[in-house]
Amino acid sequence: MISTHLTTNRKPRPRDADLVFGRTFTDHMALIDYDAERGWFDPRVVPYEPLALDPAAAVLHYGQAMFEGLKAFRGANGKVQLFRMDRHCRRMADGAGRLCMPPIDIELMREAILALVRVDSVWVPSSPGTSLYLRPTLIATEPFLGVRPSKRYLFFLIASPVGPYTGEAFAPARIWVEDKYTRAAPGGLGGVKAGANYVASLAAAEEAKKRGYAQVLWTDANDHRSLEEVGTMNMVVRIKDEFVTPPLEGTILAGVTRDSIMTLLREWGFRVSERTIGMEEIISAHGRGDLREMFGCGTAAVITPVGELGWKGESLIINNGQPGEVSRRLFDAITAIQYGRAPDPHGWMTPVD
Numbered sequence: 001m002i003s004t005h006l007t008t009n010r011k012p013r014p015r016d017a018d019l020v021f022g023r024t025f026t027d028h029m030a031l032i033d034y035d036a037e038r039g040w041f042d043p044r045v046v047p048y049e050p051l052a053l054d055p056a057a058a059v060l061h062y063g064q065a066m067f068e069g070l071k072a073f074r075g076a077n078g079k080v081q082l083f084r085m086d087r088h089c090r091r092m093a094d095g096a097g098r099l100c101m102p103p104i105d106i107e108l109m110r111e112a113i114l115a116l117v118r119v120d121s122v123w124v125p126s127s128p129g130t131s132l133y134l135r136p137t138l139i140a141t142e143p144f145l146g147v148r149p150s151k152r153y154l155f156f157l158i159a160s161p162v163g164p165y166t167g168e169a170f171a172p173a174r175i176w177v178e179d180k181y182t183r184a185a186p187g188g189l190g191g192v193k194a195g196a197n198y199v200a201s202l203a204a205a206e207e208a209k210k211r212g213y214a215q216v217l218w219t220d221a222n223d224h225r226s227l228e229e230v231g232t233m234n235m236v237v238r239i240k241d242e243f244v245t246p247p248l249e250g251t252i253l254a255g256v257t258r259d260s261i262m263t264l265l266r267e268w269g270f271r272v273s274e275r276t277i278g279m280e281e282i283i284s285a286h287g288r289g290d291l292r293e294m295f296g297c298g299t300a301a302v303i304t305p306v307g308e309l310g311w312k313g314e315s316l317i318i319n320n321g322q323p324g325e326v327s328r329r330l331f332d333a334i335t336a337i338q339y340g341r342a343p344d345p346h347g348w349m350t351p352v353d
């Protein structure tokens with residue numbers, strides 16, 4: 001049972017047209033504590049406020065932290081539903097072990113998500129492209145400076161009403177193929193939504209921006225030849241009628257959007273391959289005119305088409321810099337399910353009543 005302490009001080013809500021990603025937060029948050037003796041305990045919804053942390057808390061020194069990201073949508077009928085909540089909960093529980101954190105109790109996490117969305121349901125926006133972004137986070141809170149796993153943790157869940165991720169919907173991005181920095185190495189943390197992966201990626205992204213690119217295409221840590229992810233999204237390339245995405249071998253995050261896209265593509269009769277793909281193959285397919293589409297996929301934007309790749313001083317324009325035809329179809333199909341405009345044959349949506 002989750003206890004609920006409602007705020008007496010509701011905040012003003014931004015208009016849908018003014019929403020930007022991750023800037024405003026709702027009136028409440030959910031918290032669950034953990035210690036070795038009690039396991040997960042005291043699940044509660046409380047007014048949104050700063051956390052009180054001991055300055056010696058392990059997370060502040062050694063980065064023992066991970067997070068999730070999922071969304072609640074308001075359908076045309078006014079009802080709110082969550083996209084693939086169970087898969088996000090399972091991914092958080094499964095990933096914790098790599099960071100020596102206790103797996104979150106999936107049932108408690110589900111309850112916390114549903115409780116927070118119910119309490120703050122007026123914050124789920126309704127204009128096209130808007131949603132309530134949910135950010136479950138797990139941090140190490142034991143005040144102790146020795147380097148070993150913490151004995152205490154805090155799970156917290158905050159929520160932010162968001163507009164379409166990119167200002168201009170579906171505008172193809174210019175992407176820099178990174179051949180100096182590494183996001184994730186074999187045996188590292190790349191397969192987990194660890195905060196540490198994001199700080200590792202900042203310098204490359206900043207340098208790419210200075211060169212006029214929106215994001216980087218990560219390559220493997222060994223020789224920077226095979227392609228891994230686009231920014232914080234999974235990568236998919238269409239060569240003729242084959243859709244290729246790199247395999248999940250530890251350096252790549254197992255995206256929920258990636259999984260949803262592969263499911264739809266297979267149902268639509270396309271060949272989907274999880275295999276290694278390198279720049280040589282991309283360049284030769286491009287030269288033959290077979291590189292039909294390329295995109296990144298993730299919860300925030302669903303699909304971000306790649307219009308141009310910058311690599312070793314050269315520029316490859318993909319599909320004349322236009323979004324691909326199947327990219328568009330995938331975006332439309334997934335958003336139609338999310339907003340309840342299309343049936344949900346896979347059971348991806350969880351209604352919040």
Ligand SMILES: *Cc1c(COP(=O)(O)O)cnc(C)c1O
Binds near residue numbers: 232300
């Ligand atoms: C979150 C994330 C993704 C996308 O995962 P979704 O579950 O589709 O949101 C892809 N790559 C990285 C590195 C991520 O952190």
